[in-house]
Amino acid sequence: MNTTPFTSGLSENAVMVTRVADRQWHALDDDLVVGRGHAQHRPDGRLFVSIDAWHDAAFDRLAEAMVAELPAPLHTVVDEADVELTAAWRRSGFTFRRREWEYAVPTDPRVTGLDGVLPPSGVTLVPAGQADEGLLRALDRAIRDEVEATVGWTSMPAEVIAFPEGDTVVDPSKYAVAAAPDHYLGLIRVVTVIRPRIGLVAVRAGEQRRGIARALLAHALGTLHRSGFTAAWAEVQESHHAASALFHGIGAQPMSSNLELVR
Numbered sequence: 001m002n003t004t005p006f007t008s009g010l011s012e013n014a015v016m017v018t019r020v021a022d023r024q025w026h027a028l029d030d031d032l033v034v035g036r037g038h039a040q041h042r043p044d045g046r047l048f049v050s051i052d053a054w055h056d057a058a059f060d061r062l063a064e065a066m067v068a069e070l071p072a073p074l075h076t077v078v079d080e081a082d083v084e085l086t087a088a089w090r091r092s093g094f095t096f097r098r099r100e101w102e103y104a105v106p107t108d109p110r111v112t113g114l115d116g117v118l119p120p121s122g123v124t125l126v127p128a129g130q131a132d133e134g135l136l137r138a139l140d141r142a143i144r145d146e147v148e149a150t151v152g153w154t155s156m157p158a159e160v161i162a163f164p165e166g167d168t169v170v171d172p173s174k175y176a177v178a179a180a181p182d183h184y185l186g187l188i189r190v191v192t193v194i195r196p197r198i199g200l201v202a203v204r205a206g207e208q209r210r211g212i213a214r215a216l217l218a219h220a221l222g223t224l225h226r227s228g229f230t231a232a233w234a235e236v237q238e239s240h241h242a243a244s245a246l247f248h249g250i251g252a253q254p255m256s257s258n259l260e261l262v263r
């Protein structure tokens with residue numbers, strides 16, 4: 001446990017930053033917790049930090065302590081509309097890395113234009129919950145290896161599920177797939193908690209530009225529409241022009257944006 005003083009002007013006493021656990025910090029002002037910091041490794045290996053503080057001084061002191069004690073590089077994600085939080089991270093030496101847009105995606109095929117869209121010849125769609133688990137895991141691993149060998153998995157969305165070590169498919173029932181006779185070609189993952197979210201749409205590199213991703217979207221969105229959902233949500237990295245074009249083409253509307261910052 002490390003404790004260091006910082007004169008903040010918040011009270012007559014000094015703000016004390018205490019490391020209360022391996023990757024957790026508290027800022028104390030006169031024994032009152034006025035800020036909390038947390039660090040967590042994502043499955044792709046990046047170290048992300050977050051701070052929730054009552055005052056700028058508490059935020060700055062927490063950031064100073066965390067930066068000093070954690071290995072670089074450090075990442076964080078902020079809502080672009082939160083100007084104050086973004087400015088606080090910039091004061092601490094974090095700079096812009098990328099922007100992710102959150103889209104509201106209509107499900108009605110009359111709006112998306114996906115009514116009647118079918119997979120290419122020789123490809124069938126397997127609904128969520130019916131995929132062969134072994135073939136699904138093989139496809140997921142192959143796609144991730146292809147991404148890592150090209151743009152790198154760190155180019156993928158920052159908000160990723162905390163998978164158990166060595167497992168990248170936590171719940172196979174959430175995946176629909178595009179299938180050839182003896183292997184899978186593409187997948188789509190839709191998770192519904194409060195509202196449905198399209199977490200991943202991916203197709204093997206050698207099978208792209210055949211309409212498989214579009215067919216998977218048509219299937220998934222049509223299923224949601226028949227279940228009574230009028231919209232789904234998805235995040236798309238600003239620089240991923242093909243994905244942006246795909247979602248814009250079916251009437252998806254950008255609703256908000258997140259910034260990934262790095263130090």
